Amino acid sequence: MRAALGLAGMLLVAGSMPVPAADAVLSEPPEPVRILLIGDSVTQGSAGDWTWRYRLGRHFAAAGVAVDFVGPRQDLWNNVTDQPGSTDYADPAFDQDHAARWGMQALVPDVPAGRLVEEHRPDVVVEMLGVNDLLYGASAETVAGRTADLVEEVHAVDPEVDVVLAEATQTWFPGVVGFNGLLHDVAAAADTPTGRVVVARTAAGYDRDADTWDTSHPNAQGEVKIAAAVADTLSGIGVGPPAARPLPDVPVGPRTGAEVAAVAGDGYVTLAWAGPSGATAQYVWTRDASSSEPWRRLPFRVTGQSWTGFYLTNGHRYQYRLQPVKGDDEPEGAVYSNVVEAVPFRPPAAPAGLRATAGRRCAVLTWREPAFATRYRVARQTAAGWSALGWVRRPRFAAERLPAAHAWRFRVTAWHLDVRGEAARITVRRAPSGGPCR
Structure with a gap:
């Protein structure tokens, strides 16, 4: 592979021929190794993931090795x-370029491998395909043959490109173990001194x-293992x-x-x-803050984007928080939503004891507050219907x-928030004396 020589290889070559000065070679940084990652869902990843591509990129960055995912x-x-x-x-700060798609098969690629090499000019191709073909009924031999064709x-486009064939990780699926074994035969038959073909033992x-x-x-833990196996093979x-050993212990589940809102x-x-x-x-976590209860997690998982808790005590303050889950992975550590608080209530009854003191052109209304009322809307009846006077x-x-009238009719409606x-x-009735309101 051309780019795999790196700076060390450049110095070895320079030592065998006359050059103006060593500093002239040292001042030229090595070109980044262009790596094309072809795969299915395992390589693409899903929402909220870091992906093993991210882990591999971080490995190279920590080692000071210049790579360019294409x-x-x-x-x-x-x-x-x-x-x-x-x-x-989960962390977008890495080179995200790839050629992987959820559900892609070796037998039915999105883009032929030769065209990808023509368009992106990689130095190395890392390929991880085959498990979807096996799940749809293709034999291990057929998928291995298609891998050899790839x-x-x-x-055919560039005989100096190195190829890493990554094993399918899902060895519990039918046909995967046999397919992984055949990958080694494919690599041995296709390997050349100028265009290496090797197998990454990702399984x-x-x-x-x-x-x-x-x-x-x-x-996250599986991503680390896949990236480490690929890094070992690229090395x-x-x-x-x-990859450094032991592998880092990373938390799984949403972070x-x-x-x-409640x-x-x-x-x-x-x-x-x-x-x-x-x-x-x-998972829904809840507590009755009015009774100083501790937090407790309800025993079932909730899907969708809403949930209702019933049979609560009106007037009590209830607090809630959510704990996210991805598949069968609960988050390690204290990963929760924001805490929300809500007070169940009964729609307020009519204001009791409604009384009025009238003047010549005014009236003062008073009443007793019903439970759960937070505000009141006052209206006066007119020939056209009830006309709002305001909120208090x-x-x-x-x-x-x-x-001016002999009498006015009022309505006071109790509200709880909205x-x-x-x-x-x-x-x-207007005051007989026609005096002011007090």
């Missing part, structure tokens, strides 16, 4: 809406329960160092919480939320500049 895509798959185009990486397509030590979030796709052909009603509270990206369910928060309202309760009505 390819026609940068997106993740949105596993919640089941469509492409997500850009919600290598031929790459070398070694890979665990269905510990390393995936849905028995198929890698969680063997001169690209960067092998951010949802944004939650609305209360008569004996219930409804939660509605958005996010976090990639979360497939939520206290049980008193002064109606000024009333039209929920209307019942109304009380009263007819008020």
